Amino acid sequence: MRTRLVVVGNGMAGMACVEAILKYAPCFDITVFGDETHVNYNRVMLSSVLAGEKAADDIVINPLEWYQQRNIQLHVGVRVVDVDPVAKTVTGNDGRVTPYDTLLLATGSSAWMPRIEGLDKDGVLVFRTLDDTRELIRRSGPATKAVVIGGGLLGLEAARGLQVQGCDVTVVHLMPTLMERQLDPDGGHYLMGKMEELGIHVLLGRTTVAVLGNGHVEGVALSDDSCLEADLVVVAAGIRPNVELAHKAGVAVNRGVLVNDYMETSSPDVFAVGECVEHRGVCYGLLAPLFEQGKVLAATITGNKGPTYTGTVQAAKLKIMGVDVFSAGDWSEQHAEPVRYEDRALGIYKKLTLRDGKLAGAILVGDISDSHRYMEWLRTGVDLTDQRRHLLFPPPAADVGLDVAEMADGATVCGCVGVTKGAIISAIHDQGVNTLSQLKEATRASTGCGSCTNLCQDLLRAVAPEFEEEVKKVMCGCLPFAEDRLRDILKSQRLKSVQEVLEIYGNGQGCEVCKPALSYMLDMLWCGDHDEDRSARFINDRVHANIQKDGTFSVIPRIRGGVTTPDELRRIADVADKYHVPMVKITGSQRIDLLGVRKEDLPKVWADLDMPSGQAYTKGVRMVKTCVGTDFCRFGTQDSTAIGIELERRFEQLFTPHKVKMAAVGCPRNCAEATVKDIGLVGQEGGWQVVVGGAAGKSVRKADLLTTVETSEAALEASELFFQYYRESANYLERTYDFVERLGIEKVRKETVYAPDAVRQGLRDRFSRSKARAVDPWLEGREPKHPTQFIPIQSLEKVRA
Amino acid sequence: MNGHHWVRVTPCDSIPLREGRVVTLGGRDIAIFNLGDRFMATDNQCPHEGGPLCDGIVAGDSVVCPLHAWKFKLETGAVERPASKHECLVTYPTRIEDGIVVLGLPEISTP
Numbered sequence: 028m029r030t031r032l033v034v035v036g037n038g039m040a041g042m043a044c045v046e047a048i049l050k051y052a053p054c055f056d057i058t059v060f061g062d063e064t065h066v067n068y069n070r071v072m073l074s075s076v077l078a079g080e081k082a083a084d085d086i087v088i089n090p091l092e093w094y095q096q097r098n099i100q101l102h103v104g105v106r107v108v109d110v111d112p113v114a115k116t117v118t119g120n121d122g123r124v125t126p127y128d129t130l131l132l133a134t135g136s137s138a139w140m141p142r143i144e145g146l147d148k149d150g151v152l153v154f155r156t157l158d159d160t161r162e163l164i165r166r167s168g169p170a171t172k173a174v175v176i177g178g179g180l181l182g183l184e185a186a187r188g189l190q191v192q193g194c195d196v197t198v199v200h201l202m203p204t205l206m207e208r209q210l211d212p213d214g215g216h217y218l219m220g221k222m223e224e225l226g227i228h229v230l231l232g233r234t235t236v237a238v239l240g241n242g243h244v245e246g247v248a249l250s251d252d253s254c255l256e257a258d259l260v261v262v263a264a265g266i267r268p269n270v271e272l273a274h275k276a277g278v279a280v281n282r283g284v285l286v287n288d289y290m291e292t293s294s295p296d297v298f299a300v301g302e303c304v305e306h307r308g309v310c311y312g313l314l315a316p317l318f319e320q321g322k323v324l325a326a327t328i329t330g331n332k333g334p335t336y337t338g339t340v341q342a343a344k345l346k347i348m349g350v351d352v353f354s355a356g357d358w359s360e361q362h363a364e365p366v367r368y369e370d371r372a373l374g375i376y377k378k379l380t381l382r383d384g385k386l387a388g389a390i391l392v393g394d395i396s397d398s399h400r401y402m403e404w405l406r407t408g409v410d411l412t413d414q415r416r417h418l419l420f421p422p423p424a425a426d427v428g429l430d431v432a433e434m435a436d437g438a439t440v441c442g443c444v445g446v447t448k449g450a451i452i453s454a455i456h457d458q459g460v461n462t463l464s465q466l467k468e469a470t471r472a473s474t475g476c477g478s479c480t481n482l483c484q485d486l487l488r489a490v491a492p493e494f495e496e497e498v499k500k501v502m503c504g505c506l507p508f509a510e511d512r513l514r515d516i517l518k519s520q521r522l523k524s525v526q527e528v529l530e531i532y533g534n535g536q537g538c539e540v541c542k543p544a545l546s547y548m549l550d551m552l553w554c555g556d557h558d559e560d561r562s563a564r565f566i567n568d569r570v571h572a573n574i575q576k577d578g579t580f581s582v583i584p585r586i587r588g589g590v591t592t593p594d595e596l597r598r599i600a601d602v603a604d605k606y607h608v609p610m611v612k613i614t615g616s617q618r619i620d621l622l623g624v625r626k627e628d629l630p631k632v633w634a635d636l637d638m639p640s641g642q643a644y645t646k647g648v649r650m651v652k653t654c655v656g657t658d659f660c661r662f663g664t665q666d667s668t669a670i671g672i673e674l675e676r677r678f679e680q681l682f683t684p685h686k687v688k689m690a691a692v693g694c695p696r697n698c699a700e701a702t703v704k705d706i707g708l709v710g711q712e713g714g715w716q717v718v719v720g721g722a723a724g725k726s727v728r729k730a731d732l733l734t735t736v737e738t739s740e741a742a743l744e745a746s747e748l749f750f751q752y753y754r755e756s757a758n759y760l761e762r763t764y765d766f767v768e769r770l771g772i773e774k775v776r777k778e779t780v781y782a783p784d785a786v787r788q789g790l791r792d793r794f795s796r797s798k799a800r801a802v803d804p805w806l807e808g809r810e811p812k813h814p815t816q817f818i819p820i821q822s823l824e825k826v827r828a
Numbered sequence: 829m830n831g832h833h834w835v836r837v838t839p840c841d842s843i844p845l846r847e848g849r850v851v852t853l854g855g856r857d858i859a860i861f862n863l864g865d866r867f868m869a870t871d872n873q874c875p876h877e878g879g880p881l882c883d884g885i886v887a888g889d890s891v892v893c894p895l896h897a898w899k900f901k902l903e904t905g906a907v908e909r910p911a912s913k914h915e916c917l918v919t920y921p922t923r924i925e926d927g928i929v930v931l932g933l934p935e936i937s938t939p
């Protein structure tokens with residue numbers, strides 16, 4: 028019979044160690060106990076789950092099959108409550124007694140609870156497990172007041188997550204600056220500024236003395252005799268290694284389970300790894316050391332004793348989007364030479380400390396792009412005398428692959444899992460790795476905190492023969508993110524105003540490129556329920572008319588499907604006379620254009636016309652051109668006029684990434700040119716063809732067939748799915764002809780008409796929500812958004828010419 | 829000496845944040861922009877083809893002409909884009925008195 032290995036703790040250190048053990052010749056029957064009810068997941072990413080960036084399913088590391096395929100007995104939801112080191116058994120809280128030959132303790136740590144009165148009240152939570160995270164999300168909401176006790180990494184990430192969930196958050200921190208274990212006071216001040224910019228309140232130099240409330244949390248009392256209202260209190264004041272079982276197993280314990288450089292405890296049958304251990308006087312609370320320990324332990328435990336663990340340079344990164352903070356090594360200035368850079372306006376602070384010509388520590392706030400370089404210098408202890416001039420700003424690289432080329436094969440790319448450049452290159456060559464996800468699968472690189480993702484991409488780009496880069500253009504210099512990334516950010520971070528986005532993620536100013544794009548994205552994402560900022564929109568969208576070369580405007584009322592009435596025509600004629608409109612023109616889209624109207628006349632013109640806006644000035648729904656169809660035409664097979672009017676009615680007043688022009692025709696003779704429109708309905712015997720992505724402007728492109736349907740309602744529904752999909756997925760200023768071409772019509776079909784019920788329902792729901800809030804913009808003529816929206820300023824004092 | 833003739837123009841809140849408005853003073857069309865912490869004023873006419881700068885998008889302390897996207901520094905009136913152009917807008921000093929935007933016009937020399 029093989030040796031029985033029992034592992035207590037189904038967390039990251041335990042399972043990484045088991046993976047390392049399995050790389051050696053099989054020598055164990057493995058049983059794993061974990062008291063959480065989940066398989067092993069990435070605890071680090073709980074911050075992203077709380078901040079809405081990831082779902083619980085996205086952070087699983089070892090799914091059930093992983094255990095099954097390796098014949099590992101897994102007991103989830105079972106807590107080991109006792110160890111008998113003489114009989115060599117462990118007892119679970121389900122009463123089961125399991126014998127072991129070798130015991131591996133990977134019990135991690137728990138939140139440390141400071142001595143505060145009232146911590147037992149309902150509404151006091153910690154942030155350690157997936158269940159904790161779910162509970163935090165469940166209890167958060169728009170009117171919730173949350174107090175986070177502790178301004179360290181965990182506390183700040185919790186604070187931001189809660190805020191994204193809608194809470195009003197205050198962080199109470201005992202020390203005079205934030206994250207004092209990772210940052211010097213200056214760095215802490217910079218960070219404080221950024222947290223406050225996000226709208227998180229921070230109280231420094233104060234302790235919480237009591238949690239108030241009658242059964243349920245109602246507030247907290249602070250050491251300065253003040254009180255804060257609270258519905259939710261999160262304690263993030265530190266962690267304590269879980270060592271009770273080690274005591275019971277009879278091994279030596281100090282703060283953590285004591286281990287030597289071979290990762291041996293004081294007993295030959297008992298091993299320990301992860302946050303529960305203490306090595307050379309240090310208990311670690313970050314991933315990288317745990318993985319290193321696991322590898323050494325795996326060698327020792329499988330009879331391959333030799334490798335030693337000698338400690339880890341600690342490095343930490345704050346995982347709050349838009350708040351870049353990195354700290355590594357020993358950055359204290361004692362017996363060290365500090366090198367500094369700061370820019371208050373940009374919120375950038377950098378400090379390096381050097382000892383004997385070598386890097387000892389680094390602090391980066393606001394710009395952490397060089398963190399990798401510094402980590403490497405710390406790990407290798409390279410002499411920096413020759414590079415003194417380029418410590419903070421590397422000389423510009425002549426070729427872009429240089430950074431990667433300069434790294435030694437043994438240099439670490441992924442600090443969490445401990446994957447070197449050499450390991451990645453062999454994975455690329457030997458296992459045919461071409462994409463980031465294949466690389467993750469093959470080497471586990473970039474599966475920890477994710478900060479090496481860019482470097483992995485660079486390596487793939489340089490080495491992998493078939494690496495295909497998704498070409499991602501960034502928005503603009505003010506806001507250097509690709510648009511799909513930006514949409515994710517706005518959504519997960521619940522940003523609702525252009526200026527807020529620019530201040531947190533951009534340069535605080537914005538330009539004529541990003542401002543209108545952000546305006547659109549926010550309107551689309553929040554289905555119109557956002558803080559519209561007119562100053563971020565082009566003049567056409569501020570006054571709902573198209574600016575002309577002389578500064579006057581054109582007015583095109585909506586004439587749905589191109590069908591009008593004598594009465595309407597008379598009103599148009601009267602308006603043209605009354606306001607001395609210089610030109611009245613039939614447009615190329617079956618409508619009538621009044622050109623040359625003065626801004627101050629717009630509200631009156633609209634009122635006299637008494638017709639809705641045709642929105643010929645905006646990135647939105649233009650017209651549906653129609654032909655006469657069955658009613659009059661001898662070839663007509665479908666009522667194209669009626670369906671065109673209905674289509675226009677359903678989609679009008681909604682904004683789109685670029686203008687959307689449509690047409691409906693009654694037969695394939697195509698009199699209204701439906702096959703060169705963004706969306707076209709082509710009538711045929713017994714139904715409709717719905718075509719998309721056509722063009723006859725700057726480009727000419729025949730539309731692709733989306734689907735063929737039998738009824739008018741089905742044609743409208745298919746159009747609606749495509750329309751909403753385009754709104755949500757296209758880049759700003761991308762017409763459907765580019766969008767459909769880029770994605771391919773097969774993909775478009777898969778994500779719209781052939782999508783699962785729930786996906787289609789989602790598209791329809793969001794469409795309806797936007798539509799429910801949309802209004803005819805010309806109504807603003809009666810109630811201007813601002814008193815001077817349409818009229819020039821009259822000076823209080825007159826000046827003679 | 830280049831003195832200024834100060835004119836009380838309009839309450840601050842008649843110009844929305846980060847937008848511009850035009851006012852006609854002594855025959856000149858002047859665009860006034862509200863940058864939050866201060867107001868800036870330039871000639872309203874774009875030196876390119878006369879576009880109304882008051883209708884432009886404000887980008888930090890610059891404005892972008894709505895017609896062909898020339899970009900100007902509000903402080904100096906200098907063209908930022910296109911880089912090859914050296915035309916310059918006339919700018920006017922402003923100050924705020926009792927919530928009123930006050931604009932400095934060049935002193936007209938009277939005979």
Ligand code: SRM
Pocket residue numbers: 573574575576581583612613614615616617618619620643649650688722723724725726762
């Ligand atoms: C008024 C009108 C011409 C006319 O007198 O018939 C017109 C006028 C303008 N078109 Fe157009 N287009 C007009 C029908 C068209 C058509 C024909 C159609 O709609 O069936 C096309 C080809 C189809 C298409 O859209 O692709 C058309 C393709 C364009 C394009 C090229 C778009 C493209 O990506 O290919 C632009 C430039 C752009 O949007 O970037 C443009 C832009 C413009 C602008 C808005 C330029 C601008 O930004 O100032 C023009 C406004 C003039 C003004 O001062 O008001 N216009 N334009 C038509 C208004 C239709 C309406 O009732 O809303």
Ligand SMILES: Cc1cc2nc3c(=O)[nH]c(=O)nc-3n(C[C@H](O)[C@H](O)[C@H](O)COP(=O)(O)OP(=O)(O)OC[C@H]3O[C@@H](n4cnc5c(N)ncnc54)[C@H](O)[C@@H]3O)c2cc1C
Pocket residue numbers: 035036037038039040041060061062063070071072073074105106107108133134135136154155156181184269272300301302303311312313314315317344346476
């Ligand atoms: C929100 C959050 C963000 C973090 N961010 C980062 C980061 O950015 N970078 C970084 O390096 N680190 C980060 N960390 C720390 C990192 O997650 C931990 O260092 C790491 O997970 C510790 O691994 P471990 O296996 O030792 O302990 P754990 O992951 O805690 O695993 C121990 C497991 O054992 C179980 N267990 C304990 N006792 C028993 C028992 N008696 N019977 C059965 N099961 C038991 C526990 O329930 C737990 O599931 C973060 C931690 C949190 C909570």
Ligand code: SF4
Pocket residue numbers: 654655656657660661662663664667692693694695696697698699
């Ligand atoms: S071509 Fe077809 S749809 Fe167009 S008018 Fe003639 S019959 Fe009607």
Ligand code: FES
Pocket residue numbers: 874875876877878879893894895896897898
């Ligand atoms: S008129 Fe201003 S850029 Fe052309």
